[in-house]
Amino acid sequence: MTRLHAQDVTLGYEGRTVARDLAVAIPDDSFTVIVGPNACGKSTLLAALARVLAPTAGTVVLDGASIASYRSKEVARRLGLLPQTATAPGGITVGDLVARGRYPHQQLLKQWSDADEAAVAEAMTLTNVADLAPRLVDELSGGQRQRVWLAMALAQETPILLLDEPTTYLDIAHQVDVLELCARLHGDLGRTLVAVLHDLNQAARYATHLIALGPGGVVAAEGPPAEVLTEELVTDVYGLACRVVPDPETGTPMVVPRRPLRSREASADGVVRADG
Amino acid sequence: MSGATGPGLVTGRLVRLAGGRVSVRVGPRSVAVGAVAAAVVLVGAVVSMTTGEFPLTLAEVGETLVGQGSRATEFVVLTLRLPRLLLAIGVGAALAVSGAVLQSLSRNVLGSPDVIGFTTGASTGALVAIIVLGAGTLGTSVGALVGGLVTALFVVALAAGRGTQGLRMVLIGIGIGAALLAVNSWLITTAQLQTAVDAQAWLLGDLGNRGWPQVVALGVVLVLLLPVLFGWARRLALLELGDRPAGALGVDVGRTRTVLLLGAVGLAAASVAAAGPIPFLALAAPQIARSLTRAATPVLLPSALVGAALLVVSDLAVTRLFAPVPLPVGIATGLVGGLYLVALLVRLWRGSPT
Numbered sequence: 001m002t003r004l005h006a007q008d009v010t011l012g013y014e015g016r017t018v019a020r021d022l023a024v025a026i027p028d029d030s031f032t033v034i035v036g037p038n039a040c041g042k043s044t045l046l047a048a049l050a051r052v053l054a055p056t057a058g059t060v061v062l063d064g065a066s067i068a069s070y071r072s073k074e075v076a077r078r079l080g081l082l083p084q085t086a087t088a089p090g091g092i093t094v095g096d097l098v099a100r101g102r103y104p105h106q107q108l109l110k111q112w113s114d115a116d117e118a119a120v121a122e123a124m125t126l127t128n129v130a131d132l133a134p135r136l137v138d139e140l141s142g143g144q145r146q147r148v149w150l151a152m153a154l155a156q157e158t159p160i161l162l163l164d165e166p167t168t169y170l171d172i173a174h175q176v177d178v179l180e181l182c183a184r185l186h187g188d189l190g191r192t193l194v195a196v197l198h199d200l201n202q203a204a205r206y207a208t209h210l211i212a213l214g215p216g217g218v219v220a221a222e223g224p225p226a227e228v229l230t231e232e233l234v235t236d237v238y239g240l241a242c243r244v245v246p247d248p249e250t251g252t253p254m255v256v257p258r259r260p261l262r263s264r265e266a267s268a269d270g271v272v273r274a275d276g
Numbered sequence: 277m278s279g280a281t282g283p284g285l286v287t288g289r290l291v292r293l294a295g296g297r298v299s300v301r302v303g304p305r306s307v308a309v310g311a312v313a314a315a316v317v318l319v320g321a322v323v324s325m326t327t328g329e330f331p332l333t334l335a336e337v338g339e340t341l342v343g344q345g346s347r348a349t350e351f352v353v354l355t356l357r358l359p360r361l362l363l364a365i366g367v368g369a370a371l372a373v374s375g376a377v378l379q380s381l382s383r384n385v386l387g388s389p390d391v392i393g394f395t396t397g398a399s400t401g402a403l404v405a406i407i408v409l410g411a412g413t414l415g416t417s418v419g420a421l422v423g424g425l426v427t428a429l430f431v432v433a434l435a436a437g438r439g440t441q442g443l444r445m446v447l448i449g450i451g452i453g454a455a456l457l458a459v460n461s462w463l464i465t466t467a468q469l470q471t472a473v474d475a476q477a478w479l480l481g482d483l484g485n486r487g488w489p490q491v492v493a494l495g496v497v498l499v500l501l502l503p504v505l506f507g508w509a510r511r512l513a514l515l516e517l518g519d520r521p522a523g524a525l526g527v528d529v530g531r532t533r534t535v536l537l538l539g540a541v542g543l544a545a546a547s548v549a550a551a552g553p554i555p556f557l558a559l560a561a562p563q564i565a566r567s568l569t570r571a572a573t574p575v576l577l578p579s580a581l582v583g584a585a586l587l588v589v590s591d592l593a594v595t596r597l598f599a600p601v602p603l604p605v606g607i608a609t610g611l612v613g614g615l616y617l618v619a620l621l622v623r624l625w626r627g628s629p630t
Contacts, residue, residue: 052523076526083520087383089513092572095285103514104526108507109298112290120285133285156525 009058019217031186036213050081076104079160088137095133101155123154143174163195229253313581320588370547372583375558377540382442388559389544392449397427398548417549424545481554481606497546513573556613
């Protein structure tokens, strides 16, 4: 079953087509990860799924109806998006920024309810930013800031949450932090998650469903990472020769790039010379 | 009836009315700033009604307002002072709100209607009406409105597209504004001497020699547009996060931009139609309001009150300090506002690492 799917969508900006006739379904209750080379249309696809970009052809279907037919706020109550480029207004506090996630649940004359307060508090606790509430967003480190944006998306309390490269610009410890949080949101709290990630090994570790986009925005493969992430796929999609071995920690597929032939010979020479 | 939110998650005070059916978050600083600005307007109003070449007591003013004055006080109060005062309040508020909305939409301090050519375009429209079409008061107003809207559409269309839209809009607007300034000068050189003198006087931006028709026209525009813009202020604040984040939160980005832009341009053009181009108020008032309230969102109502206060005080200054030949208020706001802009830019560039 799927609440959210894209039906043969063509995506692009101002005449430049990024992906043509793309069909993608997000399985309910999955942690879906979208991977693919740069400029293959991952973020564009995510934007279309969240309705912040209109497809030039085809439709995105949410709960059985075209997503374009909903009121904006109605969409925002069903799915949330953490975009890559969001700018915090200067001088805004962490608490106020997270509180903005409640907008789709509010009305002009009913701007703040107990439910809003509870949702903001819970989102900040989950992302571990509750102590930062009175701080200015400008003053935070990159890792903290990313958690604050995530808290804003969580405060929206949507059953479906789309995350566009949530780990970019974070060091490896903060990357794992964010991904562990996503895994908890998916496992403990039953949210359907869709994330665009660059790191194939992280994708394989956390995803329950993997969608690999190839160059030109075509679905190269989809399914459980253990079945999908193969040497052939990586070579096919990224043009990279590699070996896929079991992750020593989790047993999920782990991609180890092969060295280009030239550097292999060079170091072989080195070994010979060292011996000699 | 009202209660504070729990300790510290979000800023501001929660005001609940009608058993929780209405709940609004209010920043205490916004209320304070608005109250002080309103008090300044009130004091300015009292001073401008009672002092001048023909001093009146407050009681005399009051009697005249309820229709019990002499013919002389009626002339001074109802024909000279009241329309001028109301115009100062209305123009100040209109320009401030227009500036606050446009600065927020363009995410740039310089995105205010006087910097990006919208008010210059409105002036061009008015000059075409005065000089080419020989129009009267109504025609001049319509000309300003049309000129402002056409300029805005032109600038927005040229700035449309992906990338840093705000800065593009500012730069294109400055260019268009410069070109229109040349057009304005050219229009004046083509006019008959007396028309040219009238037009030049109008171009300085002044609240004198205006009357009830301008007050009523501006009043109608304010009554129509201010509630719309105040109502959409929350969406405006969300747009500051970026188009995609705002869209993801349920803001209809395209429609919101259009409504806010048209509203802001309408206010700017209406104020030009009423008083001529009064420089820098639209730039300075929202910035002053925002830094005083320390708000992270555009504060439209405090901006409106600050704008009204600034213009009432400026007009008092030029009429009372330079009596009996008052300066046009545009010269005062131009001088003070220009210095303010320089100070603002110096602080901005010092603050940023680039």
